[in-house]
Amino acid sequence: MFLGSINHASFNLRSWLARSATLLFFYSSLVGCATVPDADAVINGTNSDANPRVMGAKGPLTAKQSKALFERLGLNAQNSDLFKRHLAVEQEIAESPLVTGNSTRLLRDGEQTFDAIFDAIRSAKHHVNMEYYILENVEHKGTKLADLLVAKRQEGVQINILYDSFGSISTPPEFFDRLRKAGVKVLEFNPMNPLERRRIIKSPNDRDHRKILVVDGHTAIVGGINLSVNYQSRPFDATGDKKMEHWRDTDLEVRGPVVAELQKLFFDQWYKHLGEKIDDKGYFPPLKPNGIEVVRVIGSGPDHEISRFYVTLLSAIRNAEKTIWITNSYFLPTKGMKQDLMDAARRGVDVRLLVQGKSDVQATLAAQRSHYSDLLEAGVKVYESDHAILHAKTVVIDGVWSVVGSSNLDHRSVLYNDEVDVIVLGEVTGKEVESMFKDDIAKAKSIQLAEWKRRPMLQRLNEFFSRFFQNIM
Template sequence: MKNPVYFHAAQFVAVFALFLLAGCSSIPALVPDMAMRPSRPVQLDGAHGPLSAAQSKTILARLKNNATETNIFDRHLALESELVGSPLVVGNKVTLLVDGPTTYNAMFTAIERAKNHINMETYIFEDDEVGQRFAALLMKKQQSGVQVNLIYDSVGSINTPKAFFDTLKQSGVNVLEFNPVNPLLARKGWDVNRRDHRKLLIVDGQVAFVGGINISSVYSSSSFRRVKITKKNQAWRDTHLRLAGPVVSEFQKLFMATWIEQQGEPLAPRDYFPVSKNYGHEVVRAIGSSPEEPYSQIYVTLLSAINNAETQVYLTNAYFVPDPQLLAALKQAVQRGVDVRLLLPATTDSALVFYASRSYYDELLNAGIKIYERQDALLHAKTALIDGVWSTVGSTNLDWRSFLNNQEINAVVLGQDFGLQMQVLFEQDLASSKLITLESWRKRPVSNRIKERAARLWARLL
C-alpha cells in the first residue's frame, strides 16, 4: 500500500514543498570496480556465532550443488557482506506466505502462543476488522503478562483514529508513533518525508514475520480465487515470510535500533535475545535500511546481485520507478544473456506511481526486458529471484522513496530449495498476467502517454 492519502489537485502544493525538501537527496553510486574486486571467503554465522572457514565452505558448496551456473556465491556474497555488514545466518526455517489470509492466520497463531514478548513494527495499522482483531489479541496477550511493543508509522496510519492507539496504550501495550506528522511532537528535526515502511513481527525472539503486508482489511481476500473480481472485492496479491531460527535475533536488533532512535519509552525487561537454536537448513540475511545511513543497504545488495546474475533476474514489485543505476543494471544483464522479467501491477492504489512506472516501459522493452502485468488482483508484493538461488522478500519497493526516504526491511534467502518455491510462485503469477510487447505498447492512447510524462516529473517523490 503506497500511501493511504490520495492525491488531489490541492495536494500538489504540499508535494512541491516535499520536492524542495528532497532536492538534495540522491541514490549513492556503486563504484564499478567494487563488483570486480577479488572476493574474500564468505563467512557464515550459526546459532552459537561465526562458523569456521571449513564449515562455511561446506555449506556454500551444498547450496551450489546442482544449482544453475552462477557467480552469486563466489563474488556477490563477499561484496554484499562488505556493503551490508549483517551476517549470513544458517539454521533457519523459512515458510513462504502468499496473500493476507494465510499470513494473518500464521501471525495470529504465533501471537496466541507468545509467552514472553511481542514486537510489532508496521507502516499501516488500520482501525478496521483486521486491525481490531490484531488489537484485541495484542491487548489480550499484554494483560496475560506478555509484553507487547508496537511501532506504527505516523503517515502510513494517518487515517487511524488516535483513540485506537490510546486504547492499546491503556491496556499496557508500549506504543511508539514513528516520526509524528504533528511537528509539535517531533523528537528531532521535523521531516514528514521520512517514514517507517517496514512490516515486522517478532514473537519471543524465536519467530519473525517479514514482507509486504500491512495490518489492513484490504488483504482479507486471496488473489488466486476463482471468482469474478470487482472493484468492491478486488484481492491484493502480496508475499510475506515466516522465519524461525538464529536469524530472528538480527531482525530483533533492527527493531530495537528503531525503538532507540525514535526515543521510545524504555522497554520492559524481557528475554528479547533468547539462546538461539537451529530450526532448519536455510541460510538467511536480515537487511534493514534507513535514511540515517550513508546509503540504502537493500538497494546496493539488490544492485550487486543483479550485476552478478548469470541466468535470470525475476523482479516482482508493486511500485517500479527505477533510478538510472537500476535501469542500467537491468539492461546490462540482458546484454550478458540473462533472462530479465518484471512482474508489475495492471491496477494500483496510486495513479501517479502507476503512470510514472509505465513511462519506463518503452525503454525497458526496447532493451529486451520482458514485462508482465498481473491481472485480476492488485499486486503489492516486493520480491526478487536471481539465478534460482538468491531470493529476497520484504517491504522495499523499487522506487526513489524506498531507497532514499523510507526505513525498509528485507530477508535474503540463499539456496535452490527456497528458490524453487519462489520460481513456482512467480510462474503462478505469470499465468494470471499479461505479457506487454513493444509493438502493442506503442499503440497505447495518447492520453496515457501524457499521463506518463506528467507522472515522470514526480518520480523522485513517489
C-alpha cells in the same frame, strides 16, 4: 508510496480532518531534488575475494565450515563465481551476517499472512514486537487485532508497537489509546504533527515502511503486507464475484537464529526514535538451528549514505547468469537500476518484471509505464498484474538468491524510507519463489513491444510528464 497510505478502506474522516493540517508542514518539507548516491563506487570498491561473514547458532563459522556449507548449497562449483562478488558486497554494505540453520515459509496474500500473524500472537508467552507502516484494527476470522493484543497483555505478555505516523494517518486515535490503556507500549514513528516533533530530528519525508512481527524472539514475519483492512480481501467469493479489491502480496515467516537480527533491528529503531526503556531480558533467547536455510536481514534507511539493500540488489543483478525475476508493486527505477536490468537482458539473462496493471495510486502507473519502451527494447520481459492490486516485493536470481521484503524499486525506498528485506540463499526457497512468480505471470498481461509502440499519443505524453514526479511518489 507518497499518496497511497491514505487511500484505503478504513478511512476515518473525522480523525483525518483533525490532523490534516499537518500535511501542509509535510509538503513544505519534501525534498524533490534529492538524488540517488552512486552505487558503483561502493560495489567497485568491494574486495571480491573476501569471505562473507557467516554465522551459525553458536557463532561465526570457520572458513572450513563456511566452505562445507556452500558446497551443500551448490555454491562452490559452477555457482561459486556467480555468488562470490555480491556476497562480498553484502558483507561490507549490509553490516549483517549470513545466518545458517533457519526455516522459512512463504505466505501469500492477507489470508495466509493473517493466519500466521494471529496464530503467532496467540502463542506468545513473553513478548510481541510489531513494527508496521500501516497499522489498523484488522479482523481475522472474527477476531479483532486490538482485542487479541489486549487479551495477551492481560495474560502478562509484553507488547511493543512501533507504527509510522504517515502510513497510519487514517487509523482512529482510539485504537492506539485503547492499547496504551491496556499497558501496551506504543511509539509513533516521525509524528506528522509538528508539535509532537520537538525531540525528533528527522525530515517529515522519512517513513518507517517496514513490516515486522517478532514473537518470543524465535518467530518472525516480514515482507510487504501491512496490518491493513485491504488484506482482509479474498480473490473471489463462492460465486466468483469479487467481494472487494484483492491485494496480491507476499510475506515470509522465519524461524531460527536469524530472528535475533530482526529483533535487533526493531530495538535499534525503537531507541533511535526515543522509545521508552524496555527490559530486554527474555527478548533474545538461545536459538537452536531450525532448518537449513541461510538468511541475511538487511535494514536500510536514510541514516545510511546509500541504501544497503539497493547496493546489494544491484550487485546481485550484475552477477546474474541465468534469470532475474522481479515482482514489485511500485516500479519507478533509479537510472542505475534500470540500466543494470537492461544490461543483464542484453547479455542473455532472462529478465522478467511483474508490475502493477491497476494501482491504489493511479499517478504511479503512467510514470511506471514511461520506462517500458527502453526495457522492452533491451529484451526485458514486462508483465502487468491487472486482476488484483499488486503490492508484493520479491526477487529471485538464478533460482538460488531470493528476497522478500518491504522495499519498492523506486526512489522513495532508496532515499527516504526505513525498509527491511530478507535475503535467502539456497534452492529450496528459490524454487518456491520461482513457482509463485510463474503462478502470478500466468494471470498477468504480457506487454509486447510492437503493440506498446502503437499506444496513443495522449498516453505517451502522460507518461512523459509523470516521469518528472517519480522521485517523490
